[in-house]
Amino acid sequence: MLEAGGEEYLRAGALPHMWCPGCGIGIVLGALLRTFAELEYAKNEIVVVTGIGCTGKADDYLSTNALHVTHGRALAFATGVKAYKPGLKVVVIMGDGDSVTIGGNHFIHAARRNIDLTAIVINNFNFGMTGGQASATTPGGKFSSTTLYGNPERDFDVSALACVAGANYVARSTPYHGWALKQHIKEALCKKGFSLVEVFSPCPTNYGKYNEMGDPLKMLNWLKEKGVSREKYEQLEEPEKEDYFAIGTFCDRNSPDFNSRYEEIRARATGKG
Ligand code: SF4
Structure with a gap:
C-alpha cells in the first residue's frame, strides 16, 4: 500500500x-508523483516527456512542464531538452511501443550516451x-491480436538492454510491489546519468x-507470484525461468553522464579546461 501525497503535481480538473x-499505469504515475513530493521537486524544474499510447496519456494529468511528442520519439525529444537545459529534471514515461519497439534505436542511444534523465517504461x-x-x-x-496462434518472435529484455547499452541505473518492479516501485523511482531520480525503471x-x-x-x-496476483528477486531467479533451473521474472536493481554505477563529458570537452576546446 502506498501513502497519500503528490496531489500538487496533478492538473486541477483533469481527473477522472x-x-x-485494473490497469497499472495509474499506480505507476501515483508512485512517481509521491516521489516528486518526497524529493521536494518544484513543478517548474520538472519536465515530463511522453509519446503515444495509453502510457503516453500520463502527461494529460500533470501540472508540471510536459512535452507530448510523436510515437517512439520521446527519448529523442527528452535528450534535446536535457542537452539544452541540464538543470531541468527530465522524466520520460513510455510504454513498450514508445521505448523499445518504435523507439528502440533512441532507447539504445540514450542509454549509451548516459544522458542524465529517468526513463520509466511501463511494459504492458x-x-x-x-x-x-x-x-x-x-x-x-x-x-495478441496480431499473433492469434502465438508470437513467433522473441521479446526484448528491456532492463538487460539498458544495462549493456550503458545506463547508470536499471531496476524492474511491478504495480503489485508498490513500495519497492516507489523506492526504485526515487533511486532513479537521484542518480546522475541514464536511469531506467521498467514496470x-x-x-x-x-x-x-x-x-x-x-x-x-x-493479474496482480500473477505479478506477486511470478516476480522474484534476482538472486532467487538466478537459482532457478532453465525451464523454470520461463515461468518467472526477476525484480529488483540490475545495475547501479556512476559513469560520467553525457552533459559532464560534453562540458569537459567544451572547456578544452575553448581553452578553459
Ligand atoms: S494498457 Fe491501455 S488498453 Fe490496456 S488496460 Fe491499460 S489503459 Fe486499458
Whole structure:
C-alpha cells in the first residue's frame, strides 16, 4: 500500500483518467508523483516527456512542464531538452511501443550516451491503446491480436538492454510491489546519468484477455507470484525461468553522464579546461 501525497503535481480538473479499470499505469504515475513530493521537486524544474499510447496519456494529468511528442520519439525529444537545459529534471514515461519497439534505436542511444534523465517504461506486453497488437516485448509464443496462434518472435529484455547499452541505473518492479516501485523511482531520480525503471504491468484489457490471465485482481496476483528477486531467479533451473521474472536493481554505477563529458570537452576546446 502506498501513502497519500503528490496531489500538487496533478492538473486541477483533469481527473477522472482514461485508463481501463485494473490497469497499472495509474499506480505507476501515483508512485512517481509521491516521489516528486518526497524529493521536494518544484513543478517548474520538472519536465515530463511522453509519446503515444495509453502510457503516453500520463502527461494529460500533470501540472508540471510536459512535452507530448510523436510515437517512439520521446527519448529523442527528452535528450534535446536535457542537452539544452541540464538543470531541468527530465522524466520520460513510455510504454513498450514508445521505448523499445518504435523507439528502440533512441532507447539504445540514450542509454549509451548516459544522458542524465529517468526513463520509466511501463511494459504492458503489447500495443494496448490500438487493440493489443504484438510489440517487441510480447513474449515468444504468447497471444495478441496480431499473433492469434502465438508470437513467433522473441521479446526484448528491456532492463538487460539498458544495462549493456550503458545506463547508470536499471531496476524492474511491478504495480503489485508498490513500495519497492516507489523506492526504485526515487533511486532513479537521484542518480546522475541514464536511469531506467521498467514496470511489468500486463494490459488486462488486451494482453490479459488474449492470454486468458483472468481479471485484473488475478493479474496482480500473477505479478506477486511470478516476480522474484534476482538472486532467487538466478537459482532457478532453465525451464523454470520461463515461468518467472526477476525484480529488483540490475545495475547501479556512476559513469560520467553525457552533459559532464560534453562540458569537459567544451572547456578544452575553448581553452578553459
Ligand atoms: S488498453 Fe490496456 S494498457 Fe491501455 S489503459 Fe486499458 S488496460 Fe491499460
